[in-house]
Amino acid sequence: MALKAKVLYDFHSENQGEISITENELVTLFSEEELEGWLEGENSRGETGLFPASYVEIIRDHITTNTNNNSFSSPKTRAVPATQSAQRGLGAGSGGSSFNTSQGSDDDWDDDWDEGSAAADVPRGLGSSPPLYPVTTSLPGRRGSSQQAKGSATVGRNLNRFSTFVKSGGEAFLLGEASAFVRDGDRICVVMGKHGPEWQEDPYPFTCTIDDPTKQTKFKGMKSYMSYGLTPTHTSVQVNRRYKHFDWLYARLVERFPVISVPHLPEKQATGRFEEDFISKRRKGLIWWMNHMSSHPVLARCDVFQHFLTCGADEKAWKQGKRKAERDELVGANFFLTISTPAVPLDLQEVESKIEGFKTFTRKMDENIVVVNATINEFARKQMAGFKKEYQKVGQSFRILAQAFELDQQAYSVGLNKAIAYTGEAYDAVGDYFAEQPRHDLDPISDLLDLYRGHLSNFPDIIHVQKGALTKVKDCSKQETELHDRCNIISCATLAEIQHFHRTRVRDFRLQMQQHLRQQIGFFQKITAKLEDALQRYEDDR
């Protein structure tokens, strides 16, 4: 059966290769695969060509699915893998389909462990509990069926239905459309700290180690994958996870927390994923990721992450937790329902100025770490090639000096000849040290910068949500206390997240710079020791 999609909005073709489509029209898709946000298909007039994927919903077994999992992410996302930035852009309710699109390119998801869990792929809309805030409620044609917010009489909706403010659930929450049962355990506190709103600290902080991954096979060796042993300190029990599980978790977190910067996973890679370099790089990336996860007061405590960290080899338990997470009601707009704010509401003007300052900060930081990253990568390359070569050329030249001198084998010459030859070898070794070193003290900085570029690419969307709320509040009359309260909640959460970003940034960069300098010091001491060793040969010989 040909794949069909329902057109959500009019689109007028402007360029060759595009076709015009009209709202409510049914189009035939040639493939489900998007190409940079475009789909190819045939419209009802028999024209074939491209149209924006976000303008249609795919019709699948009578279920419509919004294909819009690509990005209203900011131009800042250039450094971020396309699939990750796409996930970032995901609003609430599209869990199932985001999940579909985030797999396949790397690990295989369709293994025995997950077989029979097809229910997870069915959007919540058909599950036992109807979604409180499915993305489709924001579609103009269907809005009538959703609860009408109190504030909607005076406060208009955003015209851009794909703005992050709308997609994240920020608008719905602000307009009072969010509603869910919030247990005490789900409550997230923002407290007033010395530097402004902060996430309340995790009373039971933990860390998590990641072992070297092991290669596992299944289907009698026909398929293989890498398995990571994770051991969280609060259970001390190792669990085994694959990259695709991280990926699944990531997708859950992104939809769950609209104004929290979920750290990006290390890059996917289609080929060579069993190669040593890649495995080592991915592991280091996952360690950084885990480190950011477990040190975030909100992320670290959330159910889905805890399930991921603690669920053992019991398949049934895993599947239960997995389904529970996929049906979690407290996603998107409802996330804001879980937030408790400090007693005194924030001054909105002050918030605005802080947010503006942070925007400037992130822009500058993003610009500058691009330069830093390019420089240290170039420096690494130079050390591995040029520096090594130069030291080894000197080593070689000392060796040929020794070779000439060896033609004189008088007793008093021999010691010098050997010492000079040894000096040549010492220089060779120094060359090797230079080539080895970047792995130890430049690559980690580069990894850190990558992680932060991921965060920086998250923040435009986060800021967008807060700004959307602020704009709405400014537009409305003074009496809208509840609107103000809800805006205060969004602002508190945003500022708490910004504060957390700064804290983490200062901690990470301090540690990494110290680590870098310690490594460099060790490196130069190693060179010194080698040269002292060479020097000793001359003195032994006296």
Next chain:
Amino acid sequence: MALKAKVLYDFHSENQGEISITENELVTLFSEEELEGWLEGENSRGETGLFPASYVEIIRDHITTNTNNNSFSSPKTRAVPATQSAQRGLGAGSGGSSFNTSQGSDDDWDDDWDEGSAAADVPRGLGSSPPLYPVTTSLPGRRGSSQQAKGSATVGRNLNRFSTFVKSGGEAFLLGEASAFVRDGDRICVVMGKHGPEWQEDPYPFTCTIDDPTKQTKFKGMKSYMSYGLTPTHTSVQVNRRYKHFDWLYARLVERFPVISVPHLPEKQATGRFEEDFISKRRKGLIWWMNHMSSHPVLARCDVFQHFLTCGADEKAWKQGKRKAERDELVGANFFLTISTPAVPLDLQEVESKIEGFKTFTRKMDENIVVVNATINEFARKQMAGFKKEYQKVGQSFRILAQAFELDQQAYSVGLNKAIAYTGEAYDAVGDYFAEQPRHDLDPISDLLDLYRGHLSNFPDIIHVQKGALTKVKDCSKQETELHDRCNIISCATLAEIQHFHRTRVRDFRLQMQQHLRQQIGFFQKITAKLEDALQRYEDDR
């Protein structure tokens, strides 16, 4: 009056631009200045063009002067300044003119200190004591007037009158033509050491320091020159010398000692001789030179060097010593008269094999130090440009990271911002250290290699003298005991000089390599200290 020259040998022009000249013909010179061993002039047939400078004697105030101060030096001399290799090629008796030609391009010789000493420029042939072995005695037309050697009946003369063997006086000595009064104090002993013949050690060894030169002026500031304060340890009295005095001394030593490798002076330079870099380089070169002079058992003790080292500001005493040196009879062939050999004569075959081995050694050493020199000069260049730049780019990138971070001025950020900025500065400093370093540990090696390239360019001539003697002895009948004895003297002296070369080489290279390594160690320690300093900034801030 046009400058004339008397033709010593027939020369048949073979190329365009050359003219043929005939023995005893008078030719008119257009200039006294040689161009790579050629003079330009007009022959008696009115043809004008080039002819070899060594084939004529310039007639100056009724005095004929052999202009042959250019070189039959080996192809090995390529690295040596032309004037120095020319001086090396000088035989006995041409002191005055060699002296004339070795000046002018660098220091001015014609100053008050030497005014009125024109007598020194008059060849010894016209002095009060007739020369025992002027170079002209070897000219075919005039040989009749010199003493006929006993051996000359059975042993033929070399056909190539410009071979080093002939020019050095080696042939004349071997043929028994040398004769001079040798005082006990002039006697030079070759003793049999553990490794073969050696120069007897100087019983009163000394060293000599060279102060930073000072700029002196004369003629009311119209002329200026650099004066070096020399303080030999055996007198502890400082004397002041100019480069031209070194140059003069060098010329004396070269003619005095046919089989001793007189260290080459640091290079001459026509312009920029008051520039700091040049002065510093020359001073270092002179220190090396002085070091080689004072550690050579024969050179260190010889009269002319002692006069140079000890004669104070008394002009009269200086001039007396200067003239005495220029009229020294124990030059060239007569030098060999001063040598005492060990009681047991050397086995000539063994000598031949040793000399062959040494020839191979010098060739290899010369080849390889060219490579070493090129490599370390390139390495120095890389450190001063590329390495410095790379470290400073990293420094710069850390500084711009700090600049971005400085946009966040929360209390807990400030320390990190400062520490990162300081790390940037530390990297800048490391870049500067790299640029500074080659002066301390690569340039000295390069200077040493230059000095040794000078020695290596001396040895082909030295070996030539010994080989010439050996060939003569092989050609003659067994009964020629005196010829054998004299060949033994030449062989002993040559092997003693080779032994001295090896000793000095092992000493110098050991010291210099140690010095290099110590400097490198200090350098890397300095970097380590700087980075430790930077690291401290992060820890202070906790």
